[in-house]
Amino acid sequence: MSDFEMIRGIAKKTLTGQSPSGDWLWDRSCRIRRNVDQICRFPEPAGKATVIDRPCLITAAYFAESGYTQQSAGAKASGEEILWDMNDDSLYSISTRIVTKQLTNVLNNTQIDKVNTIITNSANRFTTMTEAMILSDARNLEDLGTVGLLHELRRSILQGKSVSDLLDSWERKIEYGYWQARIKESFRFDPVRQIAEQRLATATAFMGQVAIENNVTDLEKKVSKIS
Numbered sequence: 001m002s003d004f005e006m007i008r009g010i011a012k013k014t015l016t017g018q019s020p021s022g023d024w025l026w027d028r029s030c031r032i033r034r035n036v037d038q039i040c041r042f043p044e045p046a047g048k049a050t051v052i053d054r055p056c057l058i059t060a061a062y063f064a065e066s067g068y069t070q071q072s073a074g075a076k077a078s079g080e081e082i083l084w085d086m087n088d089d090s091l092y093s094i095s096t097r098i099v100t101k102q103l104t105n106v107l108n109n110t111q112i113d114k115v116n117t118i119i120t121n122s123a124n125r126f127t128t129m130t131e132a133m134i135l136s137d138a139r140n141l142e143d144l145g146t147v148g149l150l151h152e153l154r155r156s157i158l159q160g161k162s163v164s165d166l167l168d169s170w171e172r173k174i175e176y177g178y179w180q181a182r183i184k185e186s187f188r189f190d191p192v193r194q195i196a197e198q199r200l201a202t203a204t205a206f207m208g209q210v211a212i213e214n215n216v217t218d219l220e221k222k223v224s225k226i227s
Contacts, residue, residue: 003107004055007059007103007106010102011029011063015066015069024154028065031147032061032142033061035061035137035138035139036138037058039134039137044189044191045133053114056114056115056118057131057135059099059103059111060115060119064119064122065139066095067090070094089123095119099119100112100116118132118135122135125185125186133188136186137186137189137192140186141192141195141199144179144196145196145202146206148199148203149203153166163214164214167210174204183197
């Protein structure tokens, strides 16, 4: 077993073993890692660094959100689910401590410091660290599109909110330009920003259909044609 295979195994055990939302969190982290893999292939990020430290970057992708497991430490006994409401500073502070604890016997101190620096700098919109910029885009992309809507829907259900509540929240974000501002300000690389815009368009169409079904507009039109 290579060190990287070992790291992946430790990450999976860490994310799934302590949280009632572990499978969801592990699945999300795997998508973020896949985002990272593809973003690294674009010319733009490759041109910003002589060499991208892919092993440390991929490790950071797996562990960047591991702090969520600690948030739900007391929720498991009560059957409650994690609500993903930590701010970035708290999340990354816990995540980097987890990296240091879990990977001490796998990575050397320099590598651990590099992984933790990538994680913390990914929350800094002014960072010039290429690996941190890639991780930031990979995480932000996870929140766009239909997968992002699934995250939002899951959060709403766990909080006891209705479909109407979800639609109201979406419409407010559209009204105030939340998504467009996020796409403009959060993404570092143009190709990823373009994908984010495509995903937003898909999500908008999906939510339009949800609104139609919630308001039974399609049924109303059918009735009006018959009558």
